[in-house]
Amino acid sequence: MATRKKKIGIGLLGLGTVGTGVVELLEKNRVHIESRVGAQLEIRSAVVKDVSKARPGMPSNLKITNKVSDVTNDPEVDLIVELMGGFEPARTYILEGISKGKHIVTANKAVLAKHWDEIFQAAHDKNVDVYLEAAVGGGIPCIQAINDGLAANKISEITAIINGTTNFILTGMAQYGQTFEKSLKDAQAKGYAESDPSFDIDGMDACHKLAILSSIAFDQRVKIEEIHIQGIRGITKADIDAAKTEMNCTVKHLAIARSREEHGLEVQVVPCLIPHDHPLASVEGVYNGIVVTGDAVGRVMLSGRGAGKLPTASAVISDIIYIARNIAVGVAGKVPAVAYDVDRVESRRIVPYDEIKNRFFLRFTAVDQPGVLARIASILAEHGISISSVAQNERQKGSSVPVYLSTYTATEKSMGEAIKAIESLPAVKSGTLVMRLEIPENAS
Ligand SMILES: NC(=O)c1ccc[n+]([C@@H]2O[C@H](COP(=O)([O-])OP(=O)(O)OC[C@H]3O[C@@H](n4cnc5c(N)ncnc54)[C@H](OP(=O)(O)O)[C@@H]3O)[C@@H](O)[C@H]2O)c1
Numbered sequence: 001m002a003t004r005k006k007k008i009g010i011g012l013l014g015l016g017t018v019g020t021g022v023v024e025l026l027e028k029n030r031v032h033i034e035s036r037v038g039a040q041l042e043i044r045s046a047v048v049k050d051v052s053k054a055r056p057g058m059p060s061n062l063k064i065t066n067k068v069s070d071v072t073n074d075p076e077v078d079l080i081v082e083l084m085g086g087f088e089p090a091r092t093y094i095l096e097g098i099s100k101g102k103h104i105v106t107a108n109k110a111v112l113a114k115h116w117d118e119i120f121q122a123a124h125d126k127n128v129d130v131y132l133e134a135a136v137g138g139g140i141p142c143i144q145a146i147n148d149g150l151a152a153n154k155i156s157e158i159t160a161i162i163n164g165t166t167n168f169i170l171t172g173m174a175q176y177g178q179t180f181e182k183s184l185k186d187a188q189a190k191g192y193a194e195s196d197p198s199f200d201i202d203g204m205d206a207c208h209k210l211a212i213l214s215s216i217a218f219d220q221r222v223k224i225e226e227i228h229i230q231g232i233r234g235i236t237k238a239d240i241d242a243a244k245t246e247m248n249c250t251v252k253h254l255a256i257a258r259s260r261e262e263h264g265l266e267v268q269v270v271p272c273l274i275p276h277d278h279p280l281a282s283v284e285g286v287y288n289g290i291v292v293t294g295d296a297v298g299r300v301m302l303s304g305r306g307a308g309k310l311p312t313a314s315a316v317i318s319d320i321i322y323i324a325r326n327i328a329v330g331v332a333g334k335v336p337a338v339a340y341d342v343d344r345v346e347s348r349r350i351v352p353y354d355e356i357k358n359r360f361f362l363r364f365t366a367v368d369q370p371g372v373l374a375r376i377a378s379i380l381a382e383h384g385i386s387i388s389s390v391a392q393n394e395r396q397k398g399s400s401v402p403v404y405l406s407t408y409t410a411t412e413k414s415m416g417e418a419i420k421a422i423e424s425l426p427a428v429k430s431g432t433l434v435m436r437l438e439i440p441e442n443a444s
Contacts, residue, residue: 004038004039004328004329004330005039005078005328005329005330006039006040007039007040007041007042008037008040008041008042008079008324008327008328009042009044009074009076009078010041010042010043010077010078010079010080010081010320011044011045011046011070011072011074011077011079011080011081011097011102012045012046012071012080012081013047013068013071013080013081013082013083013084013090013093014046014047014082014084014085015046015047015048015055015058015064015083016083016084016085017309017312018107018134018312018313018316019046019081019083020055020058020309021309021310021312021313021316022043022083022313022316022317022320023043023046023057023058023062024057024309024310024313025310025313025314025317026041026043027059033317033321036325037324037325037328038325038328039324039327039328041320041324042076043059043062044062044063044071044076044077045062045065045070045074045077046062046063046064046065047066047067047068047070047071047093048064048065048066049066051064051065051066068089068093071097072093072096072097072102073100078102078103078323078324078327079102079103079105079320079323079327080093080094080097080102080103080104081104081316081320082104082105082107082111083106083108083316084108085107085108086108086110087110087111087114087115090106090108090110090111091111091114091115091118091119094106094111094119094130095118095119095122098119098122098123098126098128098130099122099126101126101128102128103128103130103131103323103327103332104119104123104128104129104130104131105130105131105132105323106130107132107134107135107312107315107316108135109135109136109205109208109209109212110208112132112208112212113207113208113209113211113224114208116211116212116215116221116223117221120338127333128332128333129322129323129326129332129333131143131319131322132319133316133319134312134319135209135212136209136212136213136290137160137162137209137288137290137302137304137306137315138164138288138304138305138306138307138308138311138312138315139304139305139306139308139310139311139312139314139315140288140290140302140303140304140305140315141302141315142160142213142290142292142302143212143213143216144318144322145292145302146216146217146292150292150294150297150300152294152296153294153295154294154295155217155218155259155292155293155294155295156258156259156293156295157256157257157258157259157291157293158210158213158214158255158256158257158258158290158291158292158293159254159255159256159280159290159291159438160209160210160213160254160255160256160280160288160289160290160291161253161254161255161280161283161287161288161289161290162206162210162213162255162288162306163200163203163205163206163253163255163306164192164285164286164287164288164306164307165187165192165193165197165200165201165205165286166200166203166206166232166253167252167253167283167285167286167288168183168193168285168286169183169184169187169193169201169232170240170251170252170253171284171285172186172187173235174240174244174251175284177237178237179236179237180232180233180235180236180237184201201231201232201233202229202231202233203232203253203269204224204229206229206253206255206269207224207227207229207255207269208224209255210222210227210255210257210267211224211227213257213290214257214265214267215338217257217292218257218265220265220347221347222257222265222267222350226267226350227267227269228267228268228270228353228356228412229268229269229270230269230270231253231271232253232271234433235251235271235433235435238402239251239363239433239435242363242393242402243273243361243435245391246389246391246404246406247273247275247361247389247406247437247439248275248276249273249274249275249276249437249439250273250274250276250281251271251272251273251435252272252274252281253269253270253271253272254269254270254271254272254274254436255268255269256269256270256272259348260351260357263349263351263355263357264348264349264351265348265349265350265351266351266356266357267351268353268356270358270435270436271435271436272435272436272437272438273435273436273437273438274439275439278438279291279299279301280301283303286306287303287304287305288304288305288306289302289303290303353412354411354412354413354416355411355412355413356411357409357410357411357412358410358412358415358436359388359406359407359408359409359410359436359437359438359439359441360385360406360407360410360415360435360436360437361404361405361407361435361437362404362405362406362407362419362432362433362434362435363403363404363405363432363433364376364402364403364405364422364428364432365400365401365403365428365429365431365432366401366403366425366427366428366429367398367399367400367401367427367428368392368396368397368398368399368400368401369397369398369427372403372427372428373390373392373403375422375425375427376403376405376422376425376428377390379421379422379425380405380407380418380422382418383410383414383415383417383418383421384410384414385408385410385414385418386407386408387405387406387407387408388406388407388408389405389406390403390404390405391403391404391405392404400429406437407437409441415434419432419434
């Protein structure tokens with residue numbers, strides 16, 4: 001029997017918001033955490049960019065360095081926690097750690113989503129673990145829930161709010177009547193959005209997270225290029241009001257992965273209308289929510305803080321605990337690195353964007369004149385698209401007004417072609433807003 005290891009050495013790469021949170025939380029709850037591991041946890045060193053920066057509150061015995069080799073070559077370091085962010089040098093440092101036989105915990109969704117195969121192959125070859133709870137949903141234990149608690153299920157669907165910035169902006173518009181611009185400014189003032197908010201509001205951050213979530217849930221690698229992305233730019237306060245009054249719905253920016261048995265796996269990050277009684281409708285502000293549907297358990301909902309120093313540190317330390325428990329008893333690397341055996345699973349087809357099937361909620365801008373609505377309806381019908389409701393509340397003869405229209409299920413391809421044909425009508429302006437309608441056909 002392997003001897004129990006009494007002390008587990010940890011090296012941090014990055015000592016910013018999350019890194020300092022990990023140190024603080026480990027100090028605060030040390031007795032409780034170590035009792036769950038059955039061994040002592042020692043953070044031996046932290047790699048930073050600027051060693052001259054003041055680090056208030058950090059223990060005086062913590063070695064702060066700008067040399068990654070101080071961590072990767074330290075024989076007492078068993079696991080490396082990467083909290084630097086970005087693609088490089090994070091990728092190189094993670095691979096270097098793996099090559100030295102160190103287990104890895106990372107919160108870095110960008111490096112994982114892009115370099116998944118390379119990182120997990122290297123980990124598999126060296127029989128080390130890579131844990132990534134904090135990369136999706138901040139403090140929400142969604143990865144462990146899918147990997148462990150729901151492991152008996154075949155998952156058919158994940159629907160999630162996994163970007164706090166877009167959820168904060170949409171909540172500000174829906175609840176406080178703000179414009180998109182004002183709500184974005186508020187998010188920036190509170191530190192929830194970057195000065196260049198594109199990564200969040202154009203959907204790339206949620207895309208990285210959905211790539212990771214679906215690569216875990218559906219037993220196959222899902223690449224960021226395979227995910228259809230539409231951000232929330234162009235959505236107005238009037239659109240959110242129309243969703244409420246016309247459809248009794250709220251607008252959310254959702255990451256959706258849906259397995260359609262014969263068709264394949266649909267993956268998309270898109271603005272959606274969801275009914276007020278949908279579990280994600282009450283997820284507001286910067287909170288995140290993840291709904292997972294399994295064949296045995298049915299629908300499971302997880303929600304909580306999707307970012308922030310201590311919530312994210314909570315997820316990072318849960319990964320440290322998992323790995324440290326295994327190291328302590330000498331069984332690390334006991335499950336395949338991605339929690340399923342890649343050789344045993346047959347990959348599903350990822351449905352190309354054109355073939356993804358959705359219901360739609362559309363806003364056309366059309367001149368208020370007789371016959372325009374009938375023409376729009378007939379073009380949709382020519383493309384095989386059936387309308388479920390129409391609303392044109394403003395009436396200004398001869399000027400442009402918004403026309404809201406919801407449809408039954410159609411492919412993205414036929415909808416794209418229909419919109420192109422409709423926008424070629426002299427009475428219709430370009431810039432039609434397309435949102436998806438997350439209401440099953442038999443429910444409306
Ligand atoms: N913040 C959150 O709420 C949150 C939530 C979920 C996931 N995450 C993920 O957690 C990771 C860390 O985020 P964070 O907010 O803690 O970032 P952060 O506050 O910007 O901290 C980054 C840390 O990495 C160090 N660093 C950056 N580039 C480096 C380099 N080239 N060499 C050595 N050190 C380098 C920085 O050093 P200096 O201190 O010297 O600048 C800093 O200590 C990211 O992947 C992020 O996506 C964050």
